[in-house]
Amino acid sequence: MAKKRKIKKHYTIAVTSDFSGDTTKYYRARFNLFKVAFTVAALVVLVAVGLTVFEFYELDRMESKLRDFKDLVAEQDATIEKLGAEKAELSSANEVLSDKVAKATIQEEQNQAEYEARHLPTLFPLSGSAQIVDPDTFFAGDMDEVTAFYEAILSAKKKEQEQGTVDPYVFFTMADVTDVVAAGDGEVTSVSDDPTFGKCVKIDHGNGYVTIYKSNGDVKVNVGDQVVQKAIIFISGGDDSFLEYQITKDGQYIDPLDVIVIDG
Numbered sequence: 090m091a092k093k094r095k096i097k098k099h100y101t102i103a104v105t106s107d108f109s110g111d112t113t114k115y116y117r118a119r120f121n122l123f124k125v126a127f128t129v130a131a132l133v134v135l136v137a138v139g140l141t142v143f144e145f146y147e148l149d150r151m152e153s154k155l156r157d158f159k160d161l162v163a164e165q166d167a168t169i170e171k172l173g174a175e176k177a178e179l180s181s182a183n184e185v186l187s188d189k190v191a192k193a194t195i196q197e198e199q200n201q202a203e204y205e206a207r208h209l210p211t212l213f214p215l216s217g218s219a220q221i222v223d224p225d226t227f228f229a230g231d232m233d234e235v236t237a238f239y240e241a242i243l244s245a246k247k248k249e250q251e252q253g254t255v256d257p258y259v260f261f262t263m264a265d266v267t268d269v270v271a272a273g274d275g276e277v278t279s280v281s282d283d284p285t286f287g288k289c290v291k292i293d294h295g296n297g298y299v300t301i302y303k304s305n306g307d308v309k310v311n312v313g314d315q316v317v318q319k320a321i322i323f324i325s326g327g328d329d330s331f332l333e334y335q336i337t338k339d340g341q342y343i344d345p346l347d348v349i350v351i352d353g
Contacts, residue, residue, distance in 0.1 A: 208294045210272035211350040212318050214302065216336050217267035222260055242331070245285040256335060256342040259349075262331040269323035272349070274301050277314040284334060290322050298348075301335040 263269075275294035283289040286303040290310060293299050306323030310316060323332070336345045 114169050204274075205296065207274040207318055208296050208298075209348075210275075210294055210298050210300045210336060211348055212272040212290075213349055213351055214268070214269060214272045214300070214321070214322075215261060215263060215267050216270050216321070217264055217269055217334065219261040219263045219332070222262055242285055245249045256337045257344045258333050259345045261332040261334065263332060265325055265330070267325050267330070268321050269302055269304050269306060269325075269332050271316045271318055271320045271322055272316045273298070275300070275315075277310045277312055277316060280308060280310065280312050286331065288323070292316060292322075297339045301331040301337070303335075304331065306330050306332075 214287060271292060273292075273294050275292040275298075278293045278299075279289070279291040281289050283303050287305040288303070288308045289300055290302045290308060292302075302322050304323040306325050308323055309321050316322075334345050336343055336348055
């Protein structure tokens with residue numbers, strides 16, 4: 090039996106013109122449908138693979154960016170946590186510093202208050218017992234026993250009264266165990282002779298107050314000395330020791346009894 094011959098199909102493409110029949114051209118080409126289909130399928134597969142590869146590439150790139158973003162977020166979170174810890178540490182340090190400043194301020198205020206209190210001449214200007222007297226009254230009853238010193242005191246006071254220049258003062262008679270002491274912290278600005286009492290000492294307390302001590306005792310300070318409350322100014326001269334005590338405020342004489350704080 091004769092083998093049947095396979096007939097190959099061929100396709101002819103005709104190109105014609107509307108203007109003339111003479112211009113019709115024929116192109117002949119041979120197509121193998123299987124090859125064409127395979128080629129198209131291969132191209133489709135290649136395109137699909139290419140798109141898939143591109144998608145995977147983009148996906149990997151996005152995942153890489155996401156990882157970088159997560160790392161950045163984690164780094165920022167760590168930085169924020171670190172800054173929070175530093176802030177808490179600084180806040181704690183600030184609280185400690187504020188507490189120290191507050192305590193230092195309180196201490197400074199206390200020191201200032203103590204400084205001002207020490208420089209106010211409120212202390213009783215004698216270390217022991219004494220009596221405040223009026224010279225006229227005190228000496229009037231004992232005229233037969235008045236010494237030259239008493240006479241000098243009376244004469245000076247009468248002269249001041251006659252001239253109208255009697256400044257406020259306090260006159261003390263002292264026991265032999267009593268000394269004249271500073272009424273407040275200050276600087277000795279004057280140690281001079283006094284025609285009536287013997288010596289006169291002035292102490293500037295640096296706040297407008299100046300205390301004036303006139304006594305016939307033994308003076309124990311010098312000009313320029315820095316003295317504190319209760320520092321000895323005069324040592325008592327015995328039973329016949331006296332103190333005339335005066336205070337000025339901003340250059341004006343004031344009554345010492347308005348300033349002295351007497352306990353007991």
